[in-house]
Amino acid sequence: MSLPGPMRNKGVAGFRVRLFAVMMVIVATLTTLGLYLAQRRVAADAERNLQQIFQSELASLHKLEELRHAALADRCDVLAAKPRIHAAIEDDALDLLYPSAKDELRDLMESEEPPPERPAQWLHARFYRFLDSRGRVIQPPNPRDVGELDPKSEEQLALRSLPETHQIGYLLENGGTIDELIAVPIFSTETGDIISALVIGFKPLELADKRTGMKSGIWVNGRLHLPSLSQSAQASLNRRIANAVAGGERGENNFRLQLEGAPHLVFYKRLNPQSLFPPAYEICVYPLAPWTAQLRRLQWQIAGAGTLLLLGGFFASHLAAVRLSAPVKKLALDSEENREKRERAEAALASTAQELERSARYSADASHQLKSPVTVLRVGLESLLAREDFQPEVYEQLSALLQQTRRLTGVIDDLLLLSRMDAGHLKIESASVNLSEIVDEWLDDLSALPDSPEVEIEKQLPPALFVAGEKRYTSLIIQNLLENARKYNRPGGRIRLRARAAGGEVVLCIGNTGRAIPCGENIFERFHHSATPSAASGHGIGLNLARELARLHGGDIRLVCSENDWTEFEVRLPAANGAAPAA
Amino acid sequence: MRLAGLLWTSISLLPGMLLAATVIEGRVELPPSRSPPVQAKRYEIVTRGGVLSTQPPLAVVYLDGSFPRPASLPLKQVVQKNLTFIPALLPVQVGTKVEFPNLDDTYHNIFSYSPAKRFDLGRYRPDERPVPAVVFDKPGLVTLRCDIHEHMRGLILVLNTPYFAMTGTAGRFRLEGLPAGRYTLKAWIDSKTTREKPVQLRSNQTLHVDFP
Numbered sequence: 010m011s012l013p014g015p016m017r018n019k020g021v022a023g024f025r026v027r028l029f030a031v032m033m034v035i036v037a038t039l040t041t042l043g044l045y046l047a048q049r050r051v052a053a054d055a056e057r058n059l060q061q062i063f064q065s066e067l068a069s070l071h072k073l074e075e076l077r078h079a080a081l082a083d084r085c086d087v088l089a090a091k092p093r094i095h096a097a098i099e100d101d102a103l104d105l106l107y108p109s110a111k112d113e114l115r116d117l118m119e120s121e122e123p124p125p126e127r128p129a130q131w132l133h134a135r136f137y138r139f140l141d142s143r144g145r146v147i148q149p150p151n152p153r154d155v156g157e158l159d160p161k162s163e164e165q166l167a168l169r170s171l172p173e174t175h176q177i178g179y180l181l182e183n184g185g186t187i188d189e190l191i192a193v194p195i196f197s198t199e200t201g202d203i204i205s206a207l208v209i210g211f212k213p214l215e216l217a218d219k220r221t222g223m224k225s226g227i228w229v230n231g232r233l234h235l236p237s238l239s240q241s242a243q244a245s246l247n248r249r250i251a252n253a254v255a256g257g258e259r260g261e262n263n264f265r266l267q268l269e270g271a272p273h274l275v276f277y278k279r280l281n282p283q284s285l286f287p288p289a290y291e292i293c294v295y296p297l298a299p300w301t302a303q304l305r306r307l308q309w310q311i312a313g314a315g316t317l318l319l320l321g322g323f324f325a326s327h328l329a330a331v332r333l334s335a336p337v338k339k340l341a342l343d344s345e346e347n348r349e350k351r352e353r354a355e356a357a358l359a360s361t362a363q364e365l366e367r368s369a370r371y372s373a374d375a376s377h378q379l380k381s382p383v384t385v386l387r388v389g390l391e392s393l394l395a396r397e398d399f400q401p402e403v404y405e406q407l408s409a410l411l412q413q414t415r416r417l418t419g420v421i422d423d424l425l426l427l428s429r430m431d432a433g434h435l436k437i438e439s440a441s442v443n444l445s446e447i448v449d450e451w452l453d454d455l456s457a458l459p460d461s462p463e464v465e466i467e468k469q470l471p472p473a474l475f476v477a478g479e480k481r482y483t484s485l486i487i488q489n490l491l492e493n494a495r496k497y498n499r500p501g502g503r504i505r506l507r508a509r510a511a512g513g514e515v516v517l518c519i520g521n522t523g524r525a526i527p528c529g530e531n532i533f534e535r536f537h538h539s540a541t542p543s544a545a546s547g548h549g550i551g552l553n554l555a556r557e558l559a560r561l562h563g564g565d566i567r568l569v570c571s572e573n574d575w576t577e578f579e580v581r582l583p584a585a586n587g588a589a590p591a592a
Numbered sequence: 593m594r595l596a597g598l599l600w601t602s603i604s605l606l607p608g609m610l611l612a613a614t615v616i617e618g619r620v621e622l623p624p625s626r627s628p629p630v631q632a633k634r635y636e637i638v639t640r641g642g643v644l645s646t647q648p649p650l651a652v653v654y655l656d657g658s659f660p661r662p663a664s665l666p667l668k669q670v671v672q673k674n675l676t677f678i679p680a681l682l683p684v685q686v687g688t689k690v691e692f693p694n695l696d697d698t699y700h701n702i703f704s705y706s707p708a709k710r711f712d713l714g715r716y717r718p719d720e721r722p723v724p725a726v727v728f729d730k731p732g733l734v735t736l737r738c739d740i741h742e743h744m745r746g747l748i749l750v751l752n753t754p755y756f757a758m759t760g761t762a763g764r765f766r767l768e769g770l771p772a773g774r775y776t777l778k779a780w781i782d783s784k785t786t787r788e789k790p791v792q793l794r795s796n797q798t799l800h801v802d803f804p
Contacts, residue, residue: 092742093703100735102705198742199644 036322178286475585494521520577613796645782654756677746701739708732
């Protein structure tokens with residue numbers, strides 16, 4: 010049944026490998042999950058961060074633009090309220106309109122180009138035109154004075170109707186320049202009606218941010234003005250914006266776009282909501298390359314950390330697997346040894362049991378086989394003794410024969426009882442037994458025996474001493490010990506009996522004078538015979554039987570001492586519970 | 593020489609004496625005043641629906657026709673005082689020179705883009721000498737503006753005739769020394785409203801004409 014050594018080692022190694030594999034799978038799964046979550050978190054954080062940066066930047070730029078628009082509108086309002094302009098329109102002196110306006114707008118038109126660092130505060134007009142009561146452009150007598158425009162661009166300044174409030178618009182000229190338009194209404198001071206409008210074209214604010222590399226442009230009338238982008242990039246961006254705008258995506262929005270081979274984030278926002286001018290959108294293009302590079306770097310860092318974690322996990326798993334499998338290996342070895350031992354013991358036990366059973370069966374059979382002829386013999390002898398026609402010496406011999414036959418019967422009974430005990434068939438029916446009574450009975454019998462030597466009997470027994478047991482077997486124990494004490498005594502010797510109750514047990518000591526039992530002799534062994542031959546020798550069953558019976562009762566018999574003409578046995582039997590039921 | 597001069601004088605006065613006797617008087621039905629008159633002599637030009645008129649409403653009644661221009665005409669004044677034109681409405685005969693003295697402590701820049709007279713006096717202070725003046729040589733309504741004070745408005749009604757008069761706030765008027773003949777009597781009420789009635793004038797007659 011036992012596995013050979015190499016196979017066992019293989020089994021332990023397999024366990025270690027499996028343990029290692031499971032731990033590695035767990036470590037790898039946890040690491041991967043952790044890395045995935047961390048990476049997602051990092052990416053989301055970075056994107057949110059980026060969006061926030063862009064949004065705040067855009068917000069500040071738009072704030073700047075709003076301020077600029079407000080300043081422009083204020084300035085235009087002042088111009089629109091100029092009495093000469095009013096007078097020219099109201100008093101039907103249109104020929105004087107542009108000449109009058111020229112004086113009023115001189116500072117706006119003739120101021121220098123704004124310095125690049127302060128474009129927002131600088132108000133420099135490129136051109137201006139007045140609209141008539143139907144929103145058409147009033148032609149200037151001398152276009153050079155009011156900023157030249159090609160006729161097509163000039164047409165785009167016209168409005169469907171005169172505006173009631175400021176209108177912001179954008180004009181993309183054919184030359185590729187973009188102008189920011191502000192149209193302000195001119196109210197009649199006499200009627201309060203809107204009688205005209207002044208449209209002024211400014212150089213728009215160039216929004217650009219060197220920190221983020223943002224580029225901004227304007228999309229108006231389906232055309233994109235973002236000169237810092239290449240033509241092809243402008244075209245693709247233009248298409249994308251047209252789609253986004255046509256798709257009705259509302260308000261400020263953004264999308265990603267591949268421009269010039271790099272990813273970009275594009276924000277667009279209507280610059281002139283609810284304007285009479287065509288809708289214009291501000292387009293802000295942020296390059297995502299630095300951000301993606303940063304993200305990639307982060308991802309590499311995370312991947313590196315993950316690899317380190319995995320390696321750490323690998324070694325930790327390996328160590329743990331070895332450490333954990335060590336006791337298992339030991340356990341496997343131990344259990345293997347235990348199993349071998351157990352199997353050996355079981356085999357031995359089985360053979361012993363078999364032998365025991367065989368011997369028990371044999372002795373039982375033998376007892377039965379013996380008992381019947383002995384009974385026949387005894388009955389025959391007794392019937393012979395009953396006759397009266399024999400010689401007297403014949404009676405004497407017959408009596409001796411009968412005596413021997415009775416002894417034989419006793420031996421057979423003992424053997425029979427032993428065999429029953431060996432077979433485990435003997436059951437004790439426990440009752441309260443008066444030990445003192447039994448001792449007394451046997452002492453009486455002992456004195457009545459014909460060949461008993463003259464011995465002095467010393468008895469120290471309480472009158473009633475109850476033990477738990479079956480009376481006939483208790484009696485047998487006492488009988489055996491007393492018979493031995495008489496049998497192995499010397500003439501003129503002494504037998505002493507003492508009994509006491511001690512902690513739930515009754516201890517009976519039976520001592521006798523006589524030759525001591527030599528050291529090393531196992532007198533309790535079955536069929537024991539003394540090494541030193543003696544006239545008084547038994548058949549070697551009595552002590553064995555007595556001890557077996559005592560043990561069956563939960564007690565024991567032992568030899569207390571055997572020296573200097575004194576041999577003493579001690580019987581321990583369980584005391585009967587409570588007081589004696591019957592004396 | 594002296595006699596001849598006296599004779600010329602009497603001849604020239606004769607029509608005047610005769611003319612003085614011919615009178616038109618009456619009343620112009622004025623639009624209701626938008627606010628109770630506080631200062632009888634202070635008028636301002638208001639616009640309502642694109643129509644310039646005085647507040648409280650006043651009318652100019654004149655005898656339309658072609659009359660010989662006199663050799664000299666009296667010098668008139670429109671004063672700028674407290675950022676208003678005084679008077680707010682001034683009827684003058686064609687050819688009259690009007691001075692625009694600045695009685696405020698600030699600059700004024702009186703100009704007009706009206707077809708009847710375009711002029712621009714430029715910025716001037718009260719101590720500007722000579723006092724800026726304009727000769728109005730074309731009949732029509734002239735809107736006076738100030739380039740510095742955009743709310744300021746004044747009206748000068750340039751007429752062909754020397755026979756004109758302004759009504760009071762009640763609308764009453766009286767024209768004296770009129771020549772006999774058939775004429776059209778006109779009442780200018782605001783920049784868009786002028787009423788007219790044909791009149792037959794006889795010497796030494798007082799005609800009563802009401803403009804409803």
